[in-house]
Amino acid sequence: QVQLVESGGGLVQAGGSLRLSCAASGRTFSSYAMGWFRQAPGKEREFVAAISRNGGGTFYADSVKGRFTISRDNAKNTVYLQMNSLKPEDTAVYYCAADPSIGVLTTTFRYDYWGQGTRVTVSS
Secondary structure: OOOEEEEOOEEEEOOOOEEEEEEEOOOOHHHOEEEEEEEOOOOOOEEEEEEOOOOOOEEEOOOOOOOEEEEEEOOOOEEEEEEOOOOHHHOEEEEEEEEOOOOOOOOHHHOOEEOOOEEEEEEO
């Protein structure tokens, strides 16, 4: 089992940047595929980015491709989401997720473990 704690959210102007972090408990972080999702008010949770166990594989939603970068540091049990050129439509609660599966997972139902989320607000 793994516990996830997100941080780094906040209020930023359009065009700005934020870096989200997700710290995982346990000693087997490198055994988990990781992902970032987001949920805006009144909308369903949607996929943002995912990374494989060793970081060799990544995948992004079209809406964030070229602006966001997912990375992980297995020595620090942490996954990151660097968000650049932020837009008001990026406003949401961002969640990280983990699953002990091989590969890059892009759907919510593939993940067994979720954090509590961190709020990102982008003002215009």
